[in-house]
Amino acid sequence: MIRAALMSLVLGGTANAAPEDEIQPVGIVAALTQEVVEIRSNFTGADFLVYGAVTGLEEGDDIVVVVRGPQEDLRVMRKIRTLGIWINRAPITFEDIYGYYAVASTRSLSQFATFSSLRREAIGMEHLRLSAPAHEREETRFGVGGVVVTELGGEIVDYRRAVVRNRARDGLYVESPGGVEILDGGLFRADVRLPPVTPVGEYALDIYLFRDGVPIASRRTTLEVRKAGLEQALYDFAHDHAPLYGMIAVIIALLAGWSAAEIFRRR
Amino acid sequence: MDIYLPIAEVSVNIFLILGLGLAVGFLSGMFGVGGGFLMTPILIFIGIPPPVAVATQTNQIVASSASGAIAHFRRKSLDLKMGLYLLAGGVVGSVGGVWLFSFLQATGQINLVISLCYVGFLGIIGGLMFVESATALWRRYRQGKAGITPRPRRRRRGLIDALPFKVRFPVSGLYISLIPVIGIGALVGLLAALMGVGGGFVMVPAMIYILRMPTSVVIGTSLFQILFVTALTTFLQAAQNQTVDLVLAALLIVGGVIGAQFGARAGQRIRAEELRAALALMVLAVCLKLAFDLVSDPVDMFELMETAGRSAS
Numbered sequence: 001m002i003r004a005a006l007m008s009l010v011l012g013g014t015a016n017a018a019p020e021d022e023i024q025p026v027g028i029v030a031a032l033t034q035e036v037v038e039i040r041s042n043f044t045g046a047d048f049l050v051y052g053a054v055t056g057l058e059e060g061d062d063i064v065v066v067v068r069g070p071q072e073d074l075r076v077m078r079k080i081r082t083l084g085i086w087i088n089r090a091p092i093t094f095e096d097i098y099g100y101y102a103v104a105s106t107r108s109l110s111q112f113a114t115f116s117s118l119r120r121e122a123i124g125m126e127h128l129r130l131s132a133p134a135h136e137r138e139e140t141r142f143g144v145g146g147v148v149v150t151e152l153g154g155e156i157v158d159y160r161r162a163v164v165r166n167r168a169r170d171g172l173y174v175e176s177p178g179g180v181e182i183l184d185g186g187l188f189r190a191d192v193r194l195p196p197v198t199p200v201g202e203y204a205l206d207i208y209l210f211r212d213g214v215p216i217a218s219r220r221t222t223l224e225v226r227k228a229g230l231e232q233a234l235y236d237f238a239h240d241h242a243p244l245y246g247m248i249a250v251i252i253a254l255l256a257g258w259s260a261a262e263i264f265r266r267r
Numbered sequence: 268m269d270i271y272l273p274i275a276e277v278s279v280n281i282f283l284i285l286g287l288g289l290a291v292g293f294l295s296g297m298f299g300v301g302g303g304f305l306m307t308p309i310l311i312f313i314g315i316p317p318p319v320a321v322a323t324q325t326n327q328i329v330a331s332s333a334s335g336a337i338a339h340f341r342r343k344s345l346d347l348k349m350g351l352y353l354l355a356g357g358v359v360g361s362v363g364g365v366w367l368f369s370f371l372q373a374t375g376q377i378n379l380v381i382s383l384c385y386v387g388f389l390g391i392i393g394g395l396m397f398v399e400s401a402t403a404l405w406r407r408y409r410q411g412k413a414g415i416t417p418r419p420r421r422r423r424r425g426l427i428d429a430l431p432f433k434v435r436f437p438v439s440g441l442y443i444s445l446i447p448v449i450g451i452g453a454l455v456g457l458l459a460a461l462m463g464v465g466g467g468f469v470m471v472p473a474m475i476y477i478l479r480m481p482t483s484v485v486i487g488t489s490l491f492q493i494l495f496v497t498a499l500t501t502f503l504q505a506a507q508n509q510t511v512d513l514v515l516a517a518l519l520i521v522g523g524v525i526g527a528q529f530g531a532r533a534g535q536r537i538r539a540e541e542l543r544a545a546l547a548l549m550v551l552a553v554c555l556k557l558a559f560d561l562v563s564d565p566v567d568m569f570e571l572m573e574t575a576g577r578s579a580s
Binding site for chain 1: 268269274277327332374375376383501502503511521561572573
């Protein structure tokens with residue numbers, strides 16, 4: 001510690017000697033205003049704030065906040081007009097698609113990040129990973145074995161856009177360039193909105209620090225969305241004791257119908 | 268005030284659902300129909316997933332048909348033997364329908380099939396009812412002018428009488444084959460599972476025109492069959508597909524039973540032909556809206572479907 005301080009003093013004394021050594025180590029700390037979102041009977045979506053600080057933030061650095069919801073298989077079907085009516089055809093099942101996906105950044109992604117780094121980290125709507133194992137095969141190309149080739153070819157772009165467009169309509173996929181605000185002293189904040197149809201499960205929040213087009217640091221925190229109270233109890237009951245749930249549903253209806261008949265007969 | 272539905276996994280306005288329940292309940296009480304054929308499409312229009320809308324509406328029909336069935340049971344205005352045979356068919360239809368529902372859900376065609384069933388059945392029934400009631404209205408108008416008494420309808424013997432397995436139904440005064448009885452029951456059970464309707468709008472005309480049951484026991488018998496078929500369908504949908512939403516069902520039941528009682532009183536003050544013509548127009552309107560949605564350009568050329576139910580925590 002003391003030696004490092006001395007070193008920097010000494011080095012700093014020799015003017016413009018080695019500016020690299022003056023770079024502070026970069027680090028990110030982040031927190032959420034809410035770590036658990038509970039879905040109760042009055043749930044109409046949730047808003048929360050991601051905030052934190054970046055040490056060693058320099059002019060021209062950019063911050064990206066990515067929220068990834070629980071993954072699930074998704075089937076996408078194309079509507080084709082047959083005999084005048086629209087029918088779902090050509091089903092393709094994509095595995096492990098995020099149920100929620102939000103990207104907030106200080107500027108629009110293409111302004112500061114390279115294509116390959118976005119693709120590698122799967123940041124941005126254009127870079128969502130879509131894998132349909134039923135339509136993929138492994139090939140040897142240029143002498144390299146195990147290269148995954150999709151049979152969908154260019155169509156995969158249509159399917160990706162379809163997933164993003166449909167999910168965006170429900171507020172499940174959100175891209176907000178300028179959504180991350182950098183305050184003084186390396187502090188940052190970003191607003192995240194979960195819509196009413198938010199899926200339950202574990203959410204991962206990744207905060208990336210981009211410099212010269214590539215992420216140089218990242219930090220992950222998690223968020224849990226769960227049903228709570230009566231909603232949770234009913235959902236669990238419906239799934240764990242399905243026949244009993246069905247019987248109770250019928251009995252409630254019978255009682256309601258019977259009591260209505262009784263009440264109105266006496267009047 | 269919004270309320271989150273735990274099975275449908277969407278938020279809906281509580282007053283909107285209660286209001287819709289009241290309005291549809293009022294109409295169903297007035298016209299003596301279950302109202303499922305109106306409520307299920309409306310629930311789908313406001314964003315309830317079709318499988319949940321269909322299964323939950325079946326649960327609501329259990330409540331609305333229960334109060335009616337009890338009244339008819341007390342008055343003994345039903346043919347219990349006929350009801351039991353219809354019910355036997357209904358059980359087959361319901362079990363098959365719930366299975367078919369799961370299969371169609373797995374292949375991504377359930378929404379299309381629900382819509383096609385609605386367009387087909389509502390179109391036929393609405394059209395027939397409208398023609399029939401319009402003719403009746405026209406005849407009454409002519410009668411008023413010329414004073415002609417209508418000729419009583421002659422009973423003709425048809426294909427139904429040629430079928431085997433005949434059974435005597437003393438209450439209805441019929442001696443007919445079981446094949447059409449079981450067949451009608453099964454069709455109604457299938458419709459309950461696929462469309463979330465009681466099926467009264469199919470069964471009542473079928474009983475009158477195909478089985479030629481006396482009108483006095485038609486409503487009671489159909490309510491008896493609907494009550495048990497919808498109860499079974501609700502149970503099966505909950506047990507197999509987990510698509511019955513108790514919160515939504517409770518809201519629909521409350522609105523529905525209250526609305527139905529007021530509707531029934533209002534209905535007594537309106538003449539039958541006008542009532543039927545109005546109902547026919549309403550059925551045709553729902554049919555046209557659904558048909559338009561099938562042929563008009565969709566909002567999106569792609570449709571996303573979660574393959575398994577959303578993972579529970």
